[in-house]
Amino acid sequence: MIKTGIIGGAGYTGGELIRLLLHHPHADLVFVQSRSQAGRLLTEIHSDLIGETAMSFSGNVEKEVDVLFLCLGHGESKKFLTENVINGKVKIIDLSQDFRLSSPPGRPFVYGMPELQRDKIAAARYIANPGCFATAIQLTHLPLSARGNLRHPLHISAITGSTGAGKRLSDTTHFSWRHGNISIYKAFEHQHLKEIREVIKQLQDGYVPEIMMLPFRGGFTRGILAAVYMQSDLSGAEAGELYKTYYQSHPFVTISGQNPDVKQVVNTNKAVLHIIKHGSELLIVSVIDNLLKGASGQAVQNMNLLFGIEETAGLNLKSVAF
Ligand SMILES: NC(=O)c1ccc[n+]([C@@H]2O[C@H](COP(=O)([O-])OP(=O)(O)OC[C@H]3O[C@@H](n4cnc5c(N)ncnc54)[C@H](OP(=O)(O)O)[C@@H]3O)[C@@H](O)[C@H]2O)c1
Numbered sequence: 001m002i003k004t005g006i007i008g009g010a011g012y013t014g015g016e017l018i019r020l021l022l023h024h025p026h027a028d029l030v031f032v033q034s035r036s037q038a039g040r041l042l043t044e045i046h047s048d049l050i051g052e053t054a055m056s057f058s059g060n061v062e063k064e065v066d067v068l069f070l071c072l073g074h075g076e077s078k079k080f081l082t083e084n085v086i087n088g089k090v091k092i093i094d095l096s097q098d099f100r101l102s103s104p105p106g107r108p109f110v111y112g113m114p115e116l117q118r119d120k121i122a123a124a125r126y127i128a129n130p131g132c133f134a135t136a137i138q139l140t141h142l143p144l145s146a147r148g149n150l151r152h153p154l155h156i157s158a159i160t161g162s163t164g165a166g167k168r169l170s171d172t173t174h175f176s177w178r179h180g181n182i183s184i185y186k187a188f189e190h191q192h193l194k195e196i197r198e199v200i201k202q203l204q205d206g207y208v209p210e211i212m213m214l215p216f217r218g219g220f221t222r223g224i225l226a227a228v229y230m231q232s233d234l235s236g237a238e239a240g241e242l243y244k245t246y247y248q249s250h251p252f253v254t255i256s257g258q259n260p261d262v263k264q265v266v267n268t269n270k271a272v273l274h275i276i277k278h279g280s281e282l283l284i285v286s287v288i289d290n291l292l293k294g295a296s297g298q299a300v301q302n303m304n305l306l307f308g309i310e311e312t313a314g315l316n317l318k319s320v321a322f
Contacts, residue, residue: 001026001027001028002024002026002027002028002066002067002303002307002309003027003028003030003064003065003066003067004021004027004028004029004030004065004066004067004068004069004303005029005030005031005032005033005061005062005065005067005068005069006018006021006029006031006032006033006068006069006071007033007061007068007069007070007071007072007080008033008034008035008070008071008072008073008076009032009033009034009037009042009057009071010034010036010037010045010057010167011071011073011166011167012163012166012167012291013071013095013291013295013296013299014032014034014069014071015045015046016291016292016295016296016297017069017071017296017299017300018032018042018046018049018053019046019048019049020296020297020300020314020315021300021314022049022052022053023314024300024313024314025313025314026304026307026309026313026314027303027314029053029055030062030064030065031055031058031060031062031065032055032057032058033057033058033059033060033061033062034057034058034059035059037057038057038058038059039056039057039059040056040057041054041055041056041057042055042056042057045057061084061086063086063087063090065090066090066091066307067090067091067092067093067303067306067307068086068090068091068092068093069092069093069094069095069296069299069303070092070093070094070095070096071095071296072095072096073096073166074096074097074098075096075098076096076098077094077096077098077099078098078099078104081104081107082104091125091126091127091303091306092107092125092126092127093112093126093127093129093299093302093303093306094109094126094127094128094129095129095295095296095299097128097131097191097192097195098128099126099128100128100130100131100194100195100198101194101195101198103126107125107126108124108125108126109124109126109127109128110124110126110127110128111128111130111195111198111199112127112128112129112130112298112299112302113130113135113138113199113298114250114298114301114302114305114311115138115139115142115247115250115253116138116142116199118250118305118311121302121305121306122305122306122308124306125306127299127302127306129295129298129299129302130195130294130298131191131192131195131294132160132164132192132224132288132290132291132294132295133158133160133164133190133192133215133224133226133294134192134195134196135271135288135293135294135298136158136224136225136226136271136286136287136288136293136294137156137158137192137196137213137226137228137286138196138199139253139271139273139286139288140226140228140273140284140285140286141154141200141228141230141284142203142246143242143243143245143246143247144232144242145199145200145203145204146203146246147242148203148204148205148207149232150200150204150207150209150230151209151231152209152230152231152232153209153210153211153212153230153231154209154210154211154212154228154229154230155212155228155229155230156211156212156213156214156226156227156228157213157214157216157226157227158213158214158215158216158224158225158226158227158228159182159215159216159217159218159224159225159226160215160216160217160218160223160224160290161218161220161221161222161223161224161262161290162178162217162219162220162221162222163221163222163290163291164217164222164224164290164294165217172185172217178217178219179219180219181217181219182216182217182218182219183216183217184214184215184216184217185215185216185217186215187213187214187215188212188213188214190213190215193211193213196211197211209230220262222262222266222289222290222291223262223263223265223266223287223288223289223290224262224286224287224288224289224290224294225260225261225262225285225286225287226285226286226287227283227284227285227286228283228284228285228286229281229282229283229284230281230282231280231281231282232277232280232281232282234277234282235277236275236276236277236282239275239277239282239284240255240275243255243273243275243284247273251311251312252269252270252271252293252301252312252315253270253271253272253273254270254271254272254273255273255274255275256272256273256274257274258274259274259285260272260273260274260285260286260287261287262287262289263319263320263321263322264287264319264321265287265288265289265292265293265319266289266319266320267289267292267317267318267319267320268289268292268293268297268317268318268319269289269292269293269297269298269300269301269315269317270288270289270293270319271286271287271288271293272286272287273285273286292317297315297317300314300315301315
């Protein structure tokens with residue numbers, strides 16, 4: 001069994017990780033640390049876990065684990081690794097954006113997107129889990145950029161539910177504002193653009209096409225739908241073949257003949273893609289659950305790869321569907 005620990009377990013991604021690890025066939029959840037909830041039962045904060053665990057949040061970092069998941073806010077993971085001595089043998093999977101573009105001294109982090117670099121992840125010790133929008137969006141063009149085939153501007157419209165913003169209440173996650181509402185934020189400058197550009201640069205030998213992204217906030221709790229289009233010489237059928245071939249060995253990505261919706265994937269680690277050719281434009285629609293394939297599910301997928309077990313272990317989940 002893999003001994004696991006969670007740092008920052010009271011938030012949304014921490015809660016999802018607890019749910020996944022408690023039921024993982026090859027993992028033991030040894031401790032869940034929380035600064036805000038130390039001493040309280042996990043079920044007092046994540047009340048859906050009632051009947052599944054009697055564990056309490058710990059105030060300490062317990063060292064006897066094989067892997068640590070960091071579920072901390074922006075800048076906090078960097079701080080955590082500076083302030084705590086973690087045995088070099090312990091693997092680390094960080095869900096924040098702190099190490100997606102650069103690593104701290106002596107800890108080389110690998111960008112944890114299995115559909116991009118499964119072998120590199122399997123050989124790594126430290127994983128920077130990708131952002132949720134970045135995951136949904138990158139899946140729409142990885143087969144093209146892997147062939148050096150992205151030559152035209154990318155146009156992105158992408159919408160996320162309220163859990164994408166974390167558990168702390170803000171004006172735009174307050175029920176009265178968010179429910180039944182929609183708005184654009186961070187147009188053309190969402191923070192995930194940096195990692196998207198970095199990955200394209202890595203695949204296309206320094207070339208990055210212009211990327212224009214309109215992120216939306218939607219009045220639902222979880223799920224991301226990204227619609228990405230660009231000019232392409234490929235026909236719809238050729239693109240379909242290319243995507244099917246690229247993703248055939250990736251268990252969580254499916255190419256659908258129908259326009260997807262978020263309820264197909266909410267509560268699962270799946271990504272569903274749909275391809276439409278309109279004139280010279282190639283449109284790819286992508287849906288994921290921001291807290292699973294966009295965060296904690298992908299983190300467990302990365303753990304499975306790090307420890308050489310079945311990539312899907314603990315991740316055969318049932319969608320909500322309705
Ligand atoms: N949400 C997503 O869809 C998503 C997707 C991909 C990546 N991420 C990234 O993953 C990291 C964690 O995101 P998250 O959505 O889990 O954030 P979150 O819900 O805001 O939790 C972040 C931290 O805030 C603390 N916290 C939680 N609830 C609290 C409360 N009621 N009062 C005080 N503190 C509280 C927790 O630490 P303590 O337990 O120590 O108090 C937790 O580690 C972030 O860096 C985020 O960018 C998030």
